[in-house]
Structures are given as C-alpha cells and as structure tokens.
Amino acid sequence: MNTINSLYKQDYCLWLQETYRLLENSQIDQLDLQHLKEEILSLGNEQRRKVDSYLRQLLIHLLLYQYWHTEKECCAKGWQNEIDDFRFELDLLLKSKTLYNYFLEEIDKIYPKARRQAIRKTELPASCFPESCQLSADELLDPEFFPD
Numbered sequence: 001m002n003t004i005n006s007l008y009k010q011d012y013c014l015w016l017q018e019t020y021r022l023l024e025n026s027q028i029d030q031l032d033l034q035h036l037k038e039e040i041l042s043l044g045n046e047q048r049r050k051v052d053s054y055l056r057q058l059l060i061h062l063l064l065y066q067y068w069h070t071e072k073e074c075c076a077k078g079w080q081n082e083i084d085d086f087r088f089e090l091d092l093l094l095k096s097k098t099l100y101n102y103f104l105e106e107i108d109k110i111y112p113k114a115r116r117q118a119i120r121k122t123e124l125p126a127s128c129f130p131e132s133c134q135l136s137a138d139e140l141l142d143p144e145f146f147p148d
Helices: 003-010 012-024 033-067 069-093 097-122 137-141
Strands: none
Touching (some): 003 033, 033 069, 033 097, 033 137
16 A cells, blocks of 8 residues: 555545645656545545535525515524525536536425425425415525515
8 A cells, every 4th residue: 555545544635735746747647546536436426415405595595585474574684694594505506507407407306395394494384385486496596585
C-alpha cells in the first residue's frame, strides 16, 4: 500500500491536500484511486441529499403557510423567512444543471414526505392538504411567490 492510501485513514484533510497536489502535478499514477472514486461519488450523493433536505423543508413551510390558518397570523413572518432561506440554499445548489434536473425529478417524491410532516405538525386532517404538489418548480423557487 502506498503512502497516500495509508494517509486516507490517518489524516483525511492531509489526504485531500496530497491528492490535490498529485492532481495539480499530473502525478496520476500515484493517486489513491479507490478512495478518490469513493469520495467523488460521496460528494454527488451529499449534494443530492442537500437538495432533498432543502426541498422537503421548503415544501413543509409552504404547506404550513398555505393551510395552517389558525397559526398564520402569528407565524407567517417566520415561515416566510424560513421559505426564503430554503429557496436561497436551493438556488445555490441548483446552479448545477444536473442538480436542477434532479430537483425536478424529486418534487413528486419528496412532497408526500413533506405533506406527512405538515399533517403531524399541524394535527389538521390529511384531507386539508393536497395529495400531490400543486406548485410548479418555478413557483417553488420564486422568491416573490407565497401561496394564498
């Protein structure tokens, strides 16, 4: 096992620095390819998890804002701030065309989870919330849009 392979388990940050140095110097034959491939896959998975998480939180807060009428007067401003934050984070991630396409594919998959959490939080009947997402991707991401 070469030095960089053992470095991965001993000092991850140093492994990253050394891997970068090797890439910069085109020393491809010295790379720890096994761990490098794992790390690249992990980065992509992490980005998709972030999209899922921000999308779920955005949907929950939009549902609360739109349907939890008894709490809207006191909570609307806080919900709007949270919605803005989730949109901002998504906007940063969705500069990647790949992640934007992933976002579009995930809306219908994430919505039922967000709906379920909104039902639990509000204790409103499930029938108060639509079975499927009624908002377009553009509405979800539009910083000026808040559902009535």
